[in-house]
Amino acid sequence: MSSPASTPSSRRSSSKRGRGSNPPTPQDARSPPSQRRRTDDSTSTGDLQPMPTSPPVDAQSPGGPDALFSSPPQFRHSAIPLDFDISSPLTYGTPSSRVEGTPRSGIRGTPVRQRPDLGSVRKARQVDLHSDGVAEDVVATDQSLGQRLVIWGTDVNVASCKEKFQRFLQRFIDPLSKEDEDIGLDLNEPRYMQRLEEINMVGEPFLNVNCDHLRSFDENLYRQLICYPQEVIPTFDMAANEIFFDRYPDSILEHQIQVRPYNALKTRNMRNLNPEDIDQLITISGMVIRSSQLIPEMQEAFFKCQVCAFTTRVEIDRGRIAEPSVCKNCNTMHSMALIHNRSMFSDKQMIKLQESPEDMPAGQTPHTIVLFAHNDLVDKVQPGDRVNVTGIYRAVPIRVNPRVSTVKSVYKTHIDVIHYRKTDSKRLHGVDEETEQKMFTEERVGILKELSKKPDIFERLSSALAPSIYEHEDIKKGILLQLFGGSRKDFTHTGRGNFRAEINILLCGDPGTSKSQLLQFVYNLVPRGQYTSGKGSSAVGLTAYVMKDPETRQLVLQTGALVLSDNGICCIDEFDKMNESTRSVLHEVMEQQTLSIAKAGIICQLNARTSILAAANPIESQWNPKKTTIENIQLPHTLLSRFDLIFLMLDPRDEAYDRRLARHLISLYYQSEEQMEEEYMDMTLLRDYIAYARSYVNPRLSEEASQALIEAYVDMRKIGSGRGMISAYPRQLESLIRLAEAHAKVRFSEKVETIDVEEAKRLHREALKQSATDPRTGIVDISILTTGMSATARKRKEELAQALRKLIQSKGKTPTLKYQQLFDDLRAQSDTAVTKEMFEEALRALADDDFLTVTGKTVRLL
């Protein structure tokens, strides 16, 4: 018995397992498929079902069947179609082979859908068969050993592979699983059986299998899947279908179930792909940048002889259809014509995937790779989506000309997509934390945890923040807390909505105090940072705008800086230069953490859970210590009160400080890079530390901490109440809570404790001391920030207005007054100095009361 036939026959025999058929002879292996196909043909021609592909044996075999077996070389030739023919049931779920064996209505009635994602380069591998005689012998001996057969070129034994996978489907339980798709699954039951049940109910014949699960279940099977996906996946299909139709024999599906593995463990960076990955199952992540129109790809061409009406089918071979030049039946040359509507097509789409910006080494341009999506996966992703793609990596040689043997020595590479997983699809719904979690290795976590136990961790981290900026310790600490953020609290079910967890910080102060530098640092540190300047950005640039895609004429919502920095930090430089309308969008963002858009018929609310780090310069270029914060930066107090911390970055004037500053700066200028690195924690560690804390630590208030917070709040209220002012509002309490939580996160602590509250209090007080001190009285006065004016100033203003009114009234019934005259009189009368501004303000106040009007240099009474 000639050996090569063993491969196909073994496959078939395994596929017919359970029928208990005799070991097939080569003849048996060769002839029945075509016959069967014919019969099958007749049963299903009516509805033009796609069928198991089989190459036109007749068209390609060089000789008759007798000659086939006479000499080995020729036989090898025939082995191609043979092998392929028989592998087709394997590939496409074996309906034909089960026709007799399994008379279940379910599987029989369900058509098979081709898997172009698996099959396209298949034959290239098969052809290898003839160049390698050794392998055949191996197979031969294998066969003689009985059923221990493997698919050629692999170590995959179909039968055992299928069995293993069925066992996996039936038994795999992962109670600890935390996938977002788990909703509605009973984690203590075999999960994939539940999935099959789902398929039965929903009718979507795709079974997604997490490779990680498979790996934990059977390491070897996993390895086979990774290495030989195009052999193993069809086997999986088969296994899944068998189980499915066993259970739900009456189920009606569009086509047979297709298994789609995903998460091939090592989610690779595009940059790491190398020639060894060719034809393997890989998962890579990236961003979709272009997608093509739908392309109908011919899978099988249908030719008809013009002379004798003989028909034949030609299957696609490496992207080309070989048109038969001679009619097999009547031997007429060039008589075969393509019949389009009897040929088979499948949907195909070309997609370009680009490396995600985070994966890229600095200074290089991103790589792109071509994906081919087939059938159902067409149009599943849009440009701009971040996806994880699982598929088979392919390399195809480029021929200069199909007829000339010159070959460009370069391969075209692409990925046949098997599974997509969008990484940002949940972003608009607000549960993306899980999917976006950065994966940390055990040891990295160890290092981070070790670090978190250090008593001075807070100081350490804050000093690692922008080390080139000297001192400003409290500001750095504040920003550090901002980077960690508070705990997210969701009270939507009680109708109170989300509570903001993000901390907003405003830096104001003299120009040249490295505010922008701090902002730049933060922007570079966090993965989702956005940096804009108040000067150049418009409301549209910050929020979102609607654009018409020039190609598809589709309306596309383009998101601006605030939405893009969702879950990150939006750094806004030159906050004071922002125009009023732009600033107004921040009101909603900073408290509600959402952004409402009503544009071009699109009405929606986007999440913008972003922390805002803003920097503002004083209006008169230098900070005027005689004025309040509001007066200095001229920002509406409604906005200011939304900042948790407002810091002044001023240039302190003291000798010791100057000295240290000088030393710091000089060291900047001559210390080598290495020295600097020794001194400070490096940026990646800091980044990891923050990322870890943000995603894994979610502290809650402890009893003592709540008590401490209450006390702190009451104390703050008390300070002012003595003088008849309010010095704290609930907003300040919220800020305190957020800060305390963030501080607990820094310690990796699940509980907010008193020390956290202490530090939060200290920072908050510190910031207040800087920004809310009434320059006239030197008292911390929160109303400067909440109402824009200190209580004393307001009082004084009222007094002055009253005095002015009295003065005017005392002048009797003159309808008009000279401006300058009035000002001088008031000055003379008042015991404190009255500036021109104060006078004007008082006039304005009276004008508001409809007491007078001011026109130019005259004051007219009403």
Place this chain on the structure above:
Amino acid sequence: MPCVADWLNNPFSIVQGIFAQNVPNSDWEKKVTEYFKEKLKENNATNWVPSLNDVPVHYLKPNSLVKFRCMVQDMFDPEFYMGVYETVDPNTNARVLHFGKYRDVAECGPQQEIDLNSSQTVTLERQTFYCVPVPGESAWSVVVLNPQFYAYISASQARVSPSTSYTPSRHKRSYEEDEDMDLHPSKQKEQHMGSGSDIHGCVEPKRLETEASAGHHLISPNCSRPLDLNFPLPGEKGPACLVKVYESWDSFKVNDVLEVYGILSVDPVLSILNNEERDNSALDPMECMDAAEEQRVHSPPASLVPRIHVILAQKLQHINPLLPACLNEEESKTCEYLNLTPLFVSNFMSELSPVRAELLGFLTHALLGDSLAAEYLILHLISTVYARRDVLPLGKFTVNLSGCPRNSIFTEHIYRIIQQLVPASYRLQMTIENMNHSRFIPRKDYAANRLVSGVLQLASNTSLVVDETQLQQGQLDRTGVHNVTALGNLITWQKVDYDFNYHQMEFPCNINVLITSEGRSLLPSDCQVHLQPQIIPPNMEEYMNSLLTAVLPSVLNKFRIYLSLLRLLDYSISDEVTKAVEEDFVEMRKNDPESITADDLHRTLLVARFLSLSAGQTTLSRERWLRAKQLEGLRKARLQQQKCVNGNEL
């Protein structure tokens, strides 16, 4: 010298030899690089290698060794190629192994076929860089670089009829070469036509035609639109090149300046490929979208954009041809094949101070007798970003030369002088129109899958002279605002955010920006120097021209070496001086807390740094510190004065 000719003219024979000797293992690749490294180490061997920068492509022999000095403009996706492949002769069944490295097309004899499924096939990976000549490269650096090709360039610049005796003979040879190339594919075609059943046969003659035209360096008729060669600066010429890198491509970055030695490939088959693909595109819906566009850009006709298969590649620290390529001790070890003379530095250092004095005098004249401005200009010209502390670039020294006469040719001449001194420079005229319409920021074109260059894509240490005197009142549109912001970011952070449509990516850069303006510039700058002309020449044009002609070329060369060399020196501050500076700063703050800020200290430290370096000193001395303070004082006094003047005018 047949031996030279061999490795120079026919490097493939060498590679083939080495390949044949070592075939089973992959050692041969290393041996090839070793061999060429050795060869290039021989005295002056590098000068033997023709440079693509100087010689037009069509005068170079295909498949010969060439060198190219270039900037990486874009990086394409890595490609997999057949590292080793096997050919079969269908008649005799004879199998031969070939190497695919350094080749675009898998070669095989007329009677052979490539066995795509051979188990011997080894797939390897290589990276393609799209390289352009260093943008803004000064004409002098080209002239100095290759004196033997100088005559040649002047001839090619004249262009009308290459008249040197050298050229026609070369041309003839390359012509023959092309015919040779043509001969061989056509033979195969004939064969096929002979076999009869080929329905494509009728197409063949046409294809031959296009091939021939491509071979003759004309723009192929199928190329409907002229190909944008994607130079960063408008009006640049020169060969763009696809550089195929075989090893350690990760170490190269966009905007790096490289010198590559490699095999030139202008195989006309590449152009056929191109046409072929385009023909197909009409039929094949796959190609309809952007594949065609991408194809056009990624494999342009070889006659327009030749390929270089790199054998040796090296990052250049600087592009001044008057200096040896590497100056550091350790680095020179890695590139010793370039004949280094470490003595060079010490020699030059000995005559540093006269050169400095001369340069100062020269620049003083150029700046109409203002020696302070000249002093600052020197400091500016030797400044370079030597380190980055988190986000802060250290060592950038952007000078704003204010008080330039408006609408005069002064600024233009200042640029011409700078151009004479530095190896690469560009003058950016800041007109409203320019700002609104030119492309500053490189942008990714996803249709063609390439990075469309912009003015701000420059190599390290390029001098960018921004001429703000040209700016008139007017409306900046969206692009204009973006451009100005990008320019501002470049100055402040020494980085450019390239536009990748869906996101931006930050590329650090190191560009010396000099802003000439009337008043204070609207762009940020590290230091503003107000020009105080001492002499007003009646005829500016004449004055400036005579200035340039008066300088001897040898002196000019010294200036050039001076500026490039000092940039590369190390620098430190001793503890002692640190103390003194500290004291000083505290003292200054005491006296005048309002006007002395941390920024001033920053700037003074910078000035002191460059001042020391400009005198060839690598540590800060007390005297230099005082001198730096003095300079700063003078500069500030001028600004103050200017403010007063303006105040009075108002």
